[in-house]
Amino acid sequence: MQHKILFSHPEPEPIPGAIWPVFLPFAGCPYRCVYCAQDKQTGKAEAELAGALHSLKQDLEEALSEGRGPYELAFYGGTFTAMPAPWPEAFLAVAEHYRNRGLISHVRCSTRPDCVDEDSLAQLRTQGLDMVELGIQSFDDAVLAQSGRGYSGDRAMQACSQVRSAGLRLGIQLLPGLPGDRPGVFLHDAQVSASLKPDVARVYPCLVIRDTPLATLWEHGEFHPWHLERAKEELAAALLLFWEKGVRVIRLGLPPEGSLAEHILAGPWHPALGQSARGRALYELIRIQINELGSHSSLCLDVPRRYQGELMGHANELASRYIDLGLSKKNIRYATIRDFCLSPS
Template identity: 65%
Template sequence: MTGRLRFAHPEPEPARSRVWPVFIPFAGCPYRCVYCAQDKQTGQGDADLTDVLRNMEQDLDAALADGRGPYELAFYGGTFTALARAWQEKFLNVAGGYRELGLVTRVRCSTRPDCVEAEWLSALRDMGLDMVELGIQSFDDDALRKAGRGYDGDLARSACALVKATGLALGIQLLPGLPGDRPGVFRDDVHQAVLLAPETVRLYPCLVIRGTPLATLWGHGLFMPWTVDRAREELAAALPRLWEAGIRVIRLGLPPEGTLAEHILAGPWHPALGQSARSLALFEIVREKAAELDTPPALLEVPRRYQGELFGHGGDLVEKYAEIHLDKTLVRYVGDAYFTLSGR
């Protein structure tokens, strides 16, 4: 027991480089999964790779001329390693040219776990690829089967290990709340991700989007997505487990890009879902620390970088803090990197 606690937020330091996304919607994808709506998410239809490459070069040339950057170049929205190999080489060769000019410092791509193999990953690494983000979605066999992913949890785990064994950085994307979801599935997915020790994780709770097979299932009452409240609570519970393992969580929920918002029929989409989940995770950390005090809390000193998160989106955590005897009058924002919680 103690009357004063000093502690750091467990979240790893964010990456300093900015990401320059290059979208290749559906390109290389062997088929479309029941939930997939890359066209709605990116505002683009199937990718014309010639146009994508030309636009990428034009935009990077403009950034170079303006003195912007540097950037981490990221190929998203399709299955990069399933593109024709000549196209993979073209994209990486162009990226390499901008790396030599100092505009690009790192290159990453997203792909499926059933579209990677050791020899070609090594070749891509030698061509300048630095990181592979795998759209794992879940390690649960039933959820993967009902989502139409075409692989099982063993293959998902082996693909993660393969990426790391090839010397590439690993990113894992999880999509909780899929068909086949049951209590504990997402918690176990997070546990599996921690064991695989990726550099980054993205968490995208499953949404029902117009025009997808999942929308048909939902319309017939055969699929029930998570609520916003459940998504917030599940994400908030997952965050400290990932942070404490040194894993950066670089996205919580789908960003409101393209025409996505107007096509969402159901599911846990909210523009502040990420902030809300982070705030709830922070509250649980503070609550656990407050329980270690030998008296009720008298003062909570909070690093200013967390000022916008502490009391939640729109102050929705004010009452929760009051329950642990911390109201706004007992909070002070400081220029320190650490939280300090003092008892009375």
């Protein structure tokens, strides 16, 4: 029987630096997806590219004059690689100008997996692009078909390979709970994604947002989104899969930007969804270590202070679970340490 167990959190360390998001709603998108509400998520209507480019130049110049930065510039909200010429090149030229002046450190964009090819990606890389985040959403053919995504799981896999072959960093975005969802689909998507070892991953459980085609399906009883409790448990399980492969998950759920919250009709949205999911993943890691330690009448857990905000989940929702494991709050101590320490008390 062991006397104590030291263990570390498996989540990869974050890469320091701030992201400067540039939202280009619907820019380059071949059509509007059934769930998409970029205008409500970002608070911006469809991007007017000339104006967006002009504003970006002004804002970056102001940041440089004030001594801010460096930043990673990120183009979100549209299909960057499908924007007509000369817009991708124009935005990247601005980024490169300010990279040379020390304000920009890296550049990333988001796009669809059916809007990339190796040659065009390689060209964008020569123009200063560093990372491509692919809106995979799912690798499941039935989900992709019923959600009208217009590509297959094989095409999504091919796109991941093309990003890497072009010498770019890879990001994968998943959207669980789409039409066609079935038990086990998201877990499989997370396993596939983790096996590809992207540099980053994002997971946005599907929401029903006003004035989208999905909202019409929901109103007619033809679509049923996840409930919040399921989202917490499924995201926690996915986190463990990603962490096991050394993948950083940089977003869980949509951020409360713009006027998004007031337009959500249904689905698992909560401002602390990420905290809840991360807390449940950590709980599972600790439960495994308690099983390893063996049977004891009472236990003590020393926790690195950086995890104090998520150990118990949101609003102490996991307190009763820890009591069931033999860990009451009086037996949990937070300290400026690197590793967790579990021992008999």
